[in-house]
Amino acid sequence: MEKIIEISQLNKSYRKRKSKEIVQAVKDVDFNVYKGEILGLLGPNGAGKTTTIKLICGLLYPDSGEIKIKGVPNTAKRLESLHHISAVLEGNRNLYWRLTVRENLEYFAGNRGRSRKEVKEEIDELLQIFRLKEKENELVNRLSRGMQQKLAIAVAMLANTEVMLLDEPTLGLDVQTGLEVREILKSIVQNYQRTVIISSHDMEVIQDICDRTVIINQGTVVIDQRVDELIKLFEVRSYRLTLNEALSPDQQKAISARFPANDYVEDELFSYLTVQLEKSEDIYQIFQVLQLNRTPIDSIDRKSIRFDEVFLKIIEGDFQHAVD
Amino acid sequence: MLWINLFRANLRKEYLELKRYLPNTLALVLTFYFIFLGLFGVIHFFGDPSTQDANIQFVIVNYIFWFLALSVIQMFGFEIVNEAIRGTLEQLSMSPMGIWRILSTRLIASTIIYGIIISILLVITMLTAGQWLNIDIVSIFPVFVLTVFGMYGVGLMVGGLAIVYKQIQAFLQILQFLLAGLTFIPLAASPLMYFLPFVIGVDLVRDIMIDGQTLMDIGWLPLLILFINALVYFIAGLLFFKYCERMAMKKGLLGQY
Numbered sequence: 001m002e003k004i005i006e007i008s009q010l011n012k013s014y015r016k017r018k019s020k021e022i023v024q025a026v027k028d029v030d031f032n033v034y035k036g037e038i039l040g041l042l043g044p045n046g047a048g049k050t051t052t053i054k055l056i057c058g059l060l061y062p063d064s065g066e067i068k069i070k071g072v073p074n075t076a077k078r079l080e081s082l083h084h085i086s087a088v089l090e091g092n093r094n095l096y097w098r099l100t101v102r103e104n105l106e107y108f109a110g111n112r113g114r115s116r117k118e119v120k121e122e123i124d125e126l127l128q129i130f131r132l133k134e135k136e137n138e139l140v141n142r143l144s145r146g147m148q149q150k151l152a153i154a155v156a157m158l159a160n161t162e163v164m165l166l167d168e169p170t171l172g173l174d175v176q177t178g179l180e181v182r183e184i185l186k187s188i189v190q191n192y193q194r195t196v197i198i199s200s201h202d203m204e205v206i207q208d209i210c211d212r213t214v215i216i217n218q219g220t221v222v223i224d225q226r227v228d229e230l231i232k233l234f235e236v237r238s239y240r241l242t243l244n245e246a247l248s249p250d251q252q253k254a255i256s257a258r259f260p261a262n263d264y265v266e267d268e269l270f271s272y273l274t275v276q277l278e279k280s281e282d283i284y285q286i287f288q289v290l291q292l293n294r295t296p297i298d299s300i301d302r303k304s305i306r307f308d309e310v311f312l313k314i315i316e317g318d319f320q321h322a323v324d
Numbered sequence: 325m326l327w328i329n330l331f332r333a334n335l336r337k338e339y340l341e342l343k344r345y346l347p348n349t350l351a352l353v354l355t356f357y358f359i360f361l362g363l364f365g366v367i368h369f370f371g372d373p374s375t376q377d378a379n380i381q382f383v384i385v386n387y388i389f390w391f392l393a394l395s396v397i398q399m400f401g402f403e404i405v406n407e408a409i410r411g412t413l414e415q416l417s418m419s420p421m422g423i424w425r426i427l428s429t430r431l432i433a434s435t436i437i438y439g440i441i442i443s444i445l446l447v448i449t450m451l452t453a454g455q456w457l458n459i460d461i462v463s464i465f466p467v468f469v470l471t472v473f474g475m476y477g478v479g480l481m482v483g484g485l486a487i488v489y490k491q492i493q494a495f496l497q498i499l500q501f502l503l504a505g506l507t508f509i510p511l512a513a514s515p516l517m518y519f520l521p522f523v524i525g526v527d528l529v530r531d532i533m534i535d536g537q538t539l540m541d542i543g544w545l546p547l548l549i550l551f552i553n554a555l556v557y558f559i560a561g562l563l564f565f566k567y568c569e570r571m572a573m574k575k576g577l578l579g580q581y
Contacts, residue, residue: 014575014576051576054414054576057414057418058417058418058573059414059417059418059573059578059579060573060574060576060578061570061573061574079420079421079422080420082418082419082420083420085418086418087415087418089411089414089415089579090411090414090579093410093411093412094411094412094414094415095412096337096341096410096412097410098340098341098344098345099337099340099341099344103336103337103340106333106336107333107336107337108415109333110329110330110332110333110334110336111330111333111334111416111419111421111426112419112420112421113325113326113327113329113330113420113421114329115325115329115332116332116333118329139344155415
């Protein structure tokens with residue numbers, strides 16, 4: 001796959017204003033973004049996510065390391081690299097509130113050297129896609145937050161760049177508008193062959209629309225993996241066995257000795273054993289224990305895991321097995 | 325073509341915002357006019373009657389240029405601070421045209437718009453004062469363009485400070501008085517005045533508008549000095565702005581307010 005953004009050995013530190021203490025915001029960050037993918041950039045507050053985004057956008061200069069956008073280094077050839085990237089950084093604050101929807105689109109296109117005539121049809125199309133046609137002559141300050149957010153994304157679209165970077169695209173939106181924005185983003189990638197980087201705290205958005213995720217914590221990349229693979233890696237280690245008979249005390253002791261992170265409950269019909277496995281082949285050890293009393297197994301289910309649980313496990317440092 | 329489209333977009337934006345913020349625009353024009361009336365009243369009622377006409381003409385030209393200098397020089401700073409408050413500064417910085425080009429075209433656009441407003445105000449002030457200045461467009465225009473060019477240089481320096489420090493309103497207040505000094509003090513006051521920004525330009529405009537001189541009367545040397553002065557200030561302003569922009573990007577101050 002073609003690399004659109006190459007980030008290598010990126011470092012950035014700040015000096016705190018009052019204490020003068022130096023904070024390493026980004027430490028040896030290293031990842032690539034490939035053509036046509038939707039990449040989710042995740043991290044808790046203060047993890048270095050925003051710094052990374054601003055470094056990619058060329059709004060910050062790194063202390064060391066390099067970012068290339070379509071092969072163009074974004075520090076040495078900043079303006080040239082900006083031909084390939086557009087961004088929505090502060091959502092509805094990225095707009096001129098005393099200009100109308102259409103005027104905003106025309107103005108930002110003009111700032112990239114494009115004439116009103118040249119972008120007229122593109123604007124018409126975007127207004128249709130973003131369902132803003134009826135509001136095209138409305139001042140931005142009279143629009144709802146969701147509409148403002150959609151307009152900000154439309155402005156970034158109009159820049160006609162291969163890469164679009166969206167910082168918290170669904171923040172503060174109601175459920176309906178949030179879903180609408182998600183659908184629009186999916187269609188942008190499918191129909192306009194754009195590469196999108198999304199930074200978000202909304203795990204559902206990341207799980208729903210991103211192909212791959214890069215998780216940053218304490219300034220470093222802790223995970224760089226496909227979202228579906230990541231979920232699978234965590235999911236595969238958690239099993240729930242439904243048994244037709246109760247386990248004997250010896251069996252329970254043997255299970256606890258081998259799998260300390262287990263949960264065993266009984267009811268009138270069945271007994272349930274939930275275990276966390278380090279390796280998937282460890283399931284055979286459970287079978288050995290069950291075989292001692294020939295305990296019949298009713299079913300084995302892989303316990304489903306939500307993406308926010310995966311994220312939390314990674315942030316808490318429980319990711320070595322996933323990486324291995 | 326890129327520059328033309330950039331300029332058109334910014335001219336339109338300036339015009340639209342001026343229209344949408346009409347009360348602000350009207351307040352600005354009325355303030356300008358009432359301050360002029362105050363100055364005119366002082367000269368008329370308390371000044372020496374033998375030099376009254378010359379003094380009023382002097383005040384009209386200086387006052388107009390002070391207003392122009394204020395608009396042009398402070399605009400860069402105000403625009404950067406306003407964009408940072410609005411949250412659009414980083415968005416502008418992401419244009420491949422570069423922020424200084426965007427703000428420069430916006431400045432040229434606003435100079436044109438304010439030029440029209442100032443021309444109307446000039447006619448009104450002349451009508452009020454009953455004093456008619458020599459409006460020799462052919463002579464005034466090149467001097468005006470070079471003078472404004474030098475003002476842009478100073479404006480870029482102010483913009484550079486704004487991009488790093490943002491909260492420069494107090495400095496802009498003081499700057500008003502410095503600019504008043506530069507426009508009101510005649511060139512003959514000191515040889516040092518030749519090195520200061522746009523003082524030569526304002527002096528030449530006074531020669532044309534008050535003393536009725538033409539470009540031929542002025543000669544090439546003062547025009548050459550004005551050209552060099554404007555060019556030096558513009559280049560210095562641009563370099564300083566680029567330096568400050570780089571510093572803001574290194575320290576992460578661009579979008580901060």
